[in-house]
Amino acid sequence: MMIHTQIAKAIAKTLDYILSEEEVYNLLETPKQSHLGDVAFPCFTLAKIGKKSPAIIANEIKENLKSEWIHSIEVAGAYVNIFVSQDLSGNHILNQVLTEKSQFGSKPSTGEKVLIDYSSPNIAKPFSMGHLRSTVIGHSLSHLSEKNGYDVVRINHIGDWGTQFGKLIVAYQLWGEKSLIEKEPIKELLKLYVHFHEEAKKDDALNNQARAAFKALENGDEECLTLWKWFREESLKEFETIYQLLGITFDAYTGEAFYNDKMAQVVSELQDKHLLTLSQGAYVVELEDMPPCLITKKDGATLYATRDVTAALYRHQTYQPKKTFYVVGHEQSLHFQQVFQVLKKMGYEWATSLEHVAFGMMLKDGSKMSTRKGKIVLLADVLAEAIETAKRNMNDKNASLLDKELVAKQVGVGAIIFNDLKNLRTHDLEFSLEQMMSFEGDTGPYVQYTFARISTILEKGQYQPKEDTFCSLGEQAWPIIMLLDQFPSLVEKSFDQADPSQVARYSLLLARSFNKYYAHTKILVEDNHKQTKLAFSYAVSLVLKECLRLLGIAAPSQNVINEMS
Numbered sequence: 001m002m003i004h005t006q007i008a009k010a011i012a013k014t015l016d017y018i019l020s021e022e023e024v025y026n027l028l029e030t031p032k033q034s035h036l037g038d039v040a041f042p043c044f045t046l047a048k049i050g051k052k053s054p055a056i057i058a059n060e061i062k063e064n065l066k067s068e069w070i071h072s073i074e075v076a077g078a079y080v081n082i083f084v085s086q087d088l089s090g091n092h093i094l095n096q097v098l099t100e101k102s103q104f105g106s107k108p109s110t111g112e113k114v115l116i117d118y119s120s121p122n123i124a125k126p127f128s129m130g131h132l133r134s135t136v137i138g139h140s141l142s143h144l145s146e147k148n149g150y151d152v153v154r155i156n157h158i159g160d161w162g163t164q165f166g167k168l169i170v171a172y173q174l175w176g177e178k179s180l181i182e183k184e185p186i187k188e189l190l191k192l193y194v195h196f197h198e199e200a201k202k203d204d205a206l207n208n209q210a211r212a213a214f215k216a217l218e219n220g221d222e223e224c225l226t227l228w229k230w231f232r233e234e235s236l237k238e239f240e241t242i243y244q245l246l247g248i249t250f251d252a253y254t255g256e257a258f259y260n261d262k263m264a265q266v267v268s269e270l271q272d273k274h275l276l277t278l279s280q281g282a283y284v285v286e287l288e289d290m291p292p293c294l295i296t297k298k299d300g301a302t303l304y305a306t307r308d309v310t311a312a313l314y315r316h317q318t319y320q321p322k323k324t325f326y327v328v329g330h331e332q333s334l335h336f337q338q339v340f341q342v343l344k345k346m347g348y349e350w351a352t353s354l355e356h357v358a359f360g361m362m363l364k365d366g367s368k369m370s371t372r373k374g375k376i377v378l379l380a381d382v383l384a385e386a387i388e389t390a391k392r393n394m395n396d397k398n399a400s401l402l403d404k405e406l407v408a409k410q411v412g413v414g415a416i417i418f419n420d421l422k423n424l425r426t427h428d429l430e431f432s433l434e435q436m437m438s439f440e441g442d443t444g445p446y447v448q449y450t451f452a453r454i455s456t457i458l459e460k461g462q463y464q465p466k467e468d469t470f471c472s473l474g475e476q477a478w479p480i481i482m483l484l485d486q487f488p489s490l491v492e493k494s495f496d497q498a499d500p501s502q503v504a505r506y507s508l509l510l511a512r513s514f515n516k517y518y519a520h521t522k523i524l525v526e527d528n529h530k531q532t533k534l535a536f537s538y539a540v541s542l543v544l545k546e547c548l549r550l551l552g553i554a555a556p557s558q559n560v561i562n563e564m565s
């Protein structure tokens with residue numbers, strides 16, 4: 001925050017560096033109401049140091065504080081309230097945004113890697129709305145990591161191994177029909193899976209059969225393996241269409257099965273380090289403050305946790321990430337705590353760099369969606385419907401739009417992504433098609449619309465981007481200047497807290513502020529402020545576009561500004 005940095009510099013100097021610039025910076029606040037000032041400095045810390053009343057200190061600071069960045073100063077109790085010199089800082093920030101463009105707020109490269117484990121749907125099951133959360137949060141985090149100077153490794157830890165494949169193989173052998181599966185693979189496989197659970201409730205022998213089938217799969221049984229490969233390929237094809245629509249790519253699809261030939265070594269390492277305990281035929285690692293972590297079952301079969309411990313070791317060797325984010329629902333919190341503690345017990349200090357980025361569940365009618373009970377909403381269906389709605393809206397409102405298909409896709413998909421990201425990720429989310437489809441209010445389409453609106457203004461005003469000294473922007477623009485100034489620290493905070501919702505909410509605030517400004521200001525009127533107003537609008541559009549990009553959402557403009565930026 002450029003403004004805060006300048007104010008902190010001036011205050012620290014006035015104080016003869018009793019507090020460093022950084023200490024002052026960290027104390028600075030934003031007054032609750034804007035008519036009280038732009039920046040507030042509370043004097044409690046200084047009062048303690050100097051054993052004086054904070055009000056006296058505040059007045060002393062007021063007397064001595066001088067800076068070209070400060071317009072005026074008022075004291076309110078223990079606070080020094082500062083009004084910033086709007087023209088100087090407005091000009092400065094505007095020039096900074098216009099020079100740096102999409103690089104505004106970007107940090108220099110750290111040369112270090114952040115690994116993100118996200119999306120990770122399960123083979124032979126449809127891509128659910130639940131997996132959407134991991135996908136869009138992870139995708140946005142990957143952009144935030146890059147913006148903060150990290151190289152990113154995007155990993156899709158596909159659920160392609162585990163006892164459910166035993167169930168599926170048995171179900172297919174008993175009731176499956178090849179031709180049906182070839183036509184609609186995931187739908188038919190899901191049917192088989194649901195049917196298996198209904199039948200297994202009546203006949204427990206089926207569960208034993210499924211366990212045996214999975215064991216055979218683990219031992220490389222030809223028939224089981226062929227079926228498994230087929231299920232996997234068909235499922236991946238279907239996931240790929242969704243990723244394409246969302247504009248998402250991965251660096252690796254190393255799913256659970258990838259670790260099959262790597263687990264034995266990890267199990268023996270655990271053995272060598274005397275961490276394994278025999279418990280009713282199974283091997284577990286005893287842990288502090290939580291239930292033990294199951295490593296192998298009675299029959300020697302490995303588990304989800306075994307694969308995650310192995311994956312963490314493999315990734316550490318292969319990529320040496322500075323940090324790893326696991327973007328997975330909070331119902332798996334215990335699982336990750338267990339995996340992390342096992343790694344710590346193995347003596348790996350880097351286990352502290354692993355972080356479970358948990359998120360709330362997608363609920364339907366107040367309860368969890370479950371594949372087993374068939375109570376599930378398919379992302380593919382929701383996406384298709386959102387795009388259709390976007391298209392209908394356009395036909396009504398903007399029949400002359402050029403690339404209608406493309407824009408409908410960008411708006412429909414944007415609506416869904418934004419709806420997910422604007423909420424604090426730890427909260428549960430009630431699935432509501434209606435809310436997602438709402439193209440007004442706190443939505444992605446509203447931000448997209450504001451961006452396109454500015455693009456049109458710039459086109460009409462024939463704006464040519466250039467750095468310049470600008471005229472005064474006026475009162476109406478000031479809250480927006482302050483918002484632009486906050487963008488770099490927002491980028492940093494959203495990454496530190498692994499929280500894209502801050503970017504989403506910021507973009508809403510910026511869009512709303514701009515629309516308010518536009519309602520009061522005639523931008524296109526031919527006066528000598530026109531270029532400044534256009535430059536200002538362009539700066540806002542650059543930051544809006546960058547917010548959308550960070551969220552993984554397209555910014556359609558249908559005009560020349562795209563080529564200019």
Ligand code: ARG
Pocket residue numbers: 117120121122157158159308326328
């Ligand atoms: N496939 C799992 C699921 O759908 C998520 C995997 C998350 N990543 C991991 N490394 N465990 O529940």
